Amino acid sequence: MEDASLLRYSRQIMLSGFDVSGQLRLTEATVLMVGVGGLGCPTAMYLAAAGVGNLIIVDDDIVELTNLQRQIAHTEHDLGQSKVQSAKSTLKALNSELNVVAINERVDAVRLGELAGSVDVIVDACDNFTTRFAVNAAAIQAGKPLVSGAAIRMEGQVAVFDPRNPDSPCYQCLYKPGVGEDNSCSANGVMAPVVGVIGSLQALEAIKVLVNYGEPLVGRLLIFDGLALNWRQVKLPRDLNCAACRQRSD
Numbered sequence: 001m002e003d004a005s006l007l008r009y010s011r012q013i014m015l016s017g018f019d020v021s022g023q024l025r026l027t028e029a030t031v032l033m034v035g036v037g038g039l040g041c042p043t044a045m046y047l048a049a050a051g052v053g054n055l056i057i058v059d060d061d062i063v064e065l066t067n068l069q070r071q072i073a074h075t076e077h078d079l080g081q082s083k084v085q086s087a088k089s090t091l092k093a094l095n096s097e098l099n100v101v102a103i104n105e106r107v108d109a110v111r112l113g114e115l116a117g118s119v120d121v122i123v124d125a126c127d128n129f130t131t132r133f134a135v136n137a138a139a140i141q142a143g144k145p146l147v148s149g150a151a152i153r154m155e156g157q158v159a160v161f162d163p164r165n166p167d168s169p170c171y172q173c174l175y176k177p178g179v180g181e182d183n184s185c186s187a188n189g190v191m192a193p194v195v196g197v198i199g200s201l202q203a204l205e206a207i208k209v210l211v212n213y214g215e216p217l218v219g220r221l222l223i224f225d226g227l228a229l230n231w232r233q234v235k236l237p238r239d240l241n242c243a244a245c246r247q248r249s250d
Helices: 003-008 019-028 040-050 065-069 083-094 109-116 129-142 192-211
Strands: 030-034 054-058 099-103 121-124 146-152 155-161 220-225 230-235
Touching: 003 019, 019 192, 030 040, 030 109, 040 054, 040 083, 040 192, 054 083, 083 099, 109 129, 121 129, 121 192, 129 146, 146 192, 155 192, 192 220
Parallel strands: 030 054, 030 121, 054 099, 121 146
Antiparallel strands: 146 155, 155 220, 220 230
């Protein structure tokens, strides 16, 4: 590792158990991020700043005025531009050594499967259940850990689903198909810093998984209540009858 990189990431490298080897793992890692909206913006920015070497960002949306309240990778100058291109510019400004692949499309199950096979960690930062189930299926098929986050109103949640772990549930063990699509920010609203809190935690969990550092939220759901400003954890057992993951080989 070059001297400039040692200096740049020195505050992480000095952490006990992380050191230079952990930083090198980040540099060599590839993360697939589905969604660069309220959750994806802070997650991607912290991953870029922390030194993750390769980010594949996927979104088919454009930057609109209502996004600017919480989607911090986009600015007024980006209105009308694709979110992936706007985010790519921000990420490259944060870390010029970062390799960003911007995919401006609504990916289907086949495309997600192709992308999932080439990465180390998948981050679900999307805003609808249909895509979340598809991302979950791709993670299971590819055998890749999935960092999932969601935020609405003054609430948020984070979990890690890791098909490499035989005891780990999947996203569909927690939520079944048929969940109402009306649970969206556009229909219910969201406080801007709430997505920042959850997105930051998604970045942290992705880093922990990539470096095998600490205890990722596998088998646990972390729930944030912004109104009362408290946290609680719920254990998530694997559903052996889950239609999505019951056939996976452990």
